[in-house]
Amino acid sequence: MTALEIAGLFVRYGGALAVDDIALSVPPGQVTALVGPNGAGKSSAVLATCGTVRSTGEVRLDGERVDGWSPGRRTRAGLALVPQGRQLFSRLTVRENLLIGADQLRLPARSVAAAEERFPILAERRSSLAGVLSGGEQQMLAVARALMGRPRALLLDELVTGLAPLIVQQLATTVRALADDGLAVLVAAPDLVGLRDVVDRGYVLVRGRVVAEVEGGHRPLQSAYERALGLAVG
Structure with a gap:
């Protein structure tokens, strides 16, 4: 069974159509990419899936419809998000951010220790303010927080954009390991830089519509993306 399925998803902002009738499948044990240029609707699609922007359409988690649920209920059911901008x-x-995450997920406070151990630097910086962490450390904190509830599907919006190569490599390795452990992972990004070696399949989004669905890793997905961009600017 596909862990996360989206069908007939629409997102409108006033009279503007940001997401136009898209369908996505995110299988467990794989990294699915949603790539497209800036303004294509990737973040809107991700946020709509998690219920934080208004939308119409179906969202199913392990076969159960969750599109009528609140964002909090979706999260507790196993749909986790690392948003663009991290929202720390x-x-x-660091510890207080994780404690808030535990409280939102209705987890015991002891779950914070396990979250800190996922990225050792977080344990070292547990008493540091989140605002003084490096961009990479902040992203690790956001990922650790999202994983506290042992989700069934993980959505990552702009995971590695603007980060140092060493941090990108570490996060990419983490994403691959999570998928190999059976998690369904969706990565929304403007390109595949830094993630090409961990992607199994993906979709190309242009002007709010899926223009290509690709199996077989980053090479065919990159080719489809380049063709779609040629159409988009033509």
């Missing part, structure tokens, strides 16, 4: 509490410590 910059004036709270």
